[in-house]
Amino acid sequence: MPHPNPPPYEDALVLLDADHKLVKKMFIEYAGLVEDDGPAAARRQLALKICQDITVHAQLEEEIFYPAVREALGDEGLIDHAEEEHAQAREKIAQIQGMSTGGKRMDDAVKELAKMIDEHVLEEREKVFLQAQYADLDLRGMVPGLVARKKALQAQGGEMKEPTKKATTKKKEAA
Numbered sequence: 001m002p003h004p005n006p007p008p009y010e011d012a013l014v015l016l017d018a019d020h021k022l023v024k025k026m027f028i029e030y031a032g033l034v035e036d037d038g039p040a041a042a043r044r045q046l047a048l049k050i051c052q053d054i055t056v057h058a059q060l061e062e063e064i065f066y067p068a069v070r071e072a073l074g075d076e077g078l079i080d081h082a083e084e085e086h087a088q089a090r091e092k093i094a095q096i097q098g099m100s101t102g103g104k105r106m107d108d109a110v111k112e113l114a115k116m117i118d119e120h121v122l123e124e125r126e127k128v129f130l131q132a133q134y135a136d137l138d139l140r141g142m143v144p145g146l147v148a149r150k151k152a153l154q155a156q157g158g159e160m161k162e163p164t165k166k167a168t169t170k171k172k173e174a175a
Contacts, residue, residue, distance in 0.1 A: 011139035044102030072135040
């Protein structure tokens with residue numbers, strides 16, 4: 001019998017990649033505002049939206065997706081590297097969020113963040129997503145939890161939280 005409320009995404013990879021595409025679109029929109037010398041307030045507002053969406057996405061991956069991939073693959077280095085990239089993005093996001101006005105400094109910081117995210121997404125698609133696709137993971141089953149957590153984080157305004165240390169703690173206990 002078909003599920004009365006089918007999940008909005010085919011699987012976790014489709015959901016996470018939809019976030020990637022949305023953020024990319026916003027970065028392009030931001031670059032257009034800069035090119036057209038759009039109002040600093042509009043640029044700042046969009047920059048903060050980008051930061052919020054990236055923060056929510058990173059937290060989703062760190063709380064739900066990465067631990068499952070880490071366990072399924074047993075590849076600590078792959079996920080550790082992705083989490084390091086998230087930490088670098090968080091630093092840039094904090095810098096952007098700390099700027100009081102949207103000017104050249106913010107434009108440069110957003111451009112740097114866009115480059116970081118582009119590189120991270122490329123690596124994630126080519127390595128993490130590819131391996132997750134062939135691992136013993138219930139990618140479809142992850143969708144309801146990811147969607148619910150995403151809604152909760154968005155309701156909180158995408159406040160930045162430190163990544164959970166569960167996976168790191170487990171790794172140390174196993175050593």
